[in-house]
Amino acid sequence: MRFGLLGTGPWAELAHGPALRDHPDVELAGVWGRRPEAAADIAERFGGRPYDDVDALLADCDAVAVALPPDIQAPLAVRAAKAGCHLLLDKPVATTVAAAREVADAAEAAGVASVVFFTLRFRPETAAWLEEQRVTGGWQLGRADWLGGIFAEGAAPSPYAASPWRREKGGLWDVGPHALSVLLPVLGDVADLDGSVAAVSGAGETVQLALRHASGASSTCALGLAVAPAAAVTRVELRGTAGVVTLPERGSDAVTALGHAVDALLASARTGEPHPCDIRFGVRVTEILAAAEARLGG
Incomplete structure (x- = not known):
């Protein structure tokens, strides 16, 4: 092709x-x-x-x-x-x-x-983990922390630090899609955009996102691009009847x-x-993030 x-x-x-x-x-x-x-x-x-x-x-x-x-x-x-x-x-x-x-x-x-x-979603290790958790089921809570420091004072040089759109839209729009891409396949779609999406902003230009899923589960996401470098983290955790599981940290490169x-x-x-992960899923992620942005008043 x-x-x-x-x-x-x-x-x-x-x-x-x-x-x-x-x-x-x-x-x-x-x-x-x-x-x-x-x-x-x-x-x-x-x-x-x-x-x-x-x-x-x-x-x-x-x-x-x-x-x-x-x-x-x-x-x-x-x-x-x-x-x-x-x-x-x-x-x-x-x-x-x-x-x-x-x-x-x-x-x-x-x-x-x-x-x-x-x-x-296109790392085989992640795809296998997500499918395992989907089959397991019974998840009540999800948590995704996607906190980077590319815009933080004292951060190591990053090729993405010169990105105007990331500077303007922040972690909600840059790393928020990553968080949603792993939570939604396991916990299900957001129940409704009006009553199931909440968001607040905090120090370090962070955003805390809370979602209620159609499955009955709830999830939270901590998103940011300007946290202190020592506080940067990428972590996904699920809790439910099977206990606690965490997304493996290592996987295929980009x-x-x-x-x-x-x-x-x-x-x-x-x-x-x-x-x-076709355009329809991409639209749904945009709808959820836009609803969160509206809660922030942005």
Whole structure:
């Protein structure tokens, strides 16, 4: 399958470029970015050629992999779907419900496959753990702590610290999708957006999110990108009739996980069967985060 890569930032360089270059069933046809010189550099390193015109790239591709800020990703994903390209999207697919739904509507109308890359969901170790807990059942409480320090004073240099959209939207929108991507498959969808989502903000630009799930379980998420480096943590815990279980900390790297996401898109495009992390799931994550943002008054 011929892929076009949209985006030239750190995520494109560190994850998408290597994953697309190394996948045996993918040809990287070309690269488009808002900085032509960066697109030329990515293309030289990973394959294909740089494109100045995004629509010309879409016309030459079967699929697109998007490594762009969400509110730039969404309208380009609509254009890609209308051009008949399958969609490998990043999380969150958008930061407004309207924009996310527009992508879903365009994908459905065009009959193209879609996969949203929630990193942990495409790590085999995580996928196996989630399926085990889903089968076990009886979970009453979930907890996801996703606290990073890329914007904290004294933090180690990070290639993502220069990201304006992360600075503006914070941990709710950057790491919140990761938390939801592992809680929802086990505990079920949020019961309703009006009465089952609560959120408060705190020190270090943190957000505490509380959810009631349709299964009857409840969950909490601690989210942030500016906590003190010594307080940074990524942890998922479930409690229920089977006791207490914790998501394994170690797993495949992002490039390997992205390769599995490409596999999922290829399979969905071939069979017509939607993947659990398709655009519809991406829309639901956006709806939940937008409801939480509204509780914060943002």
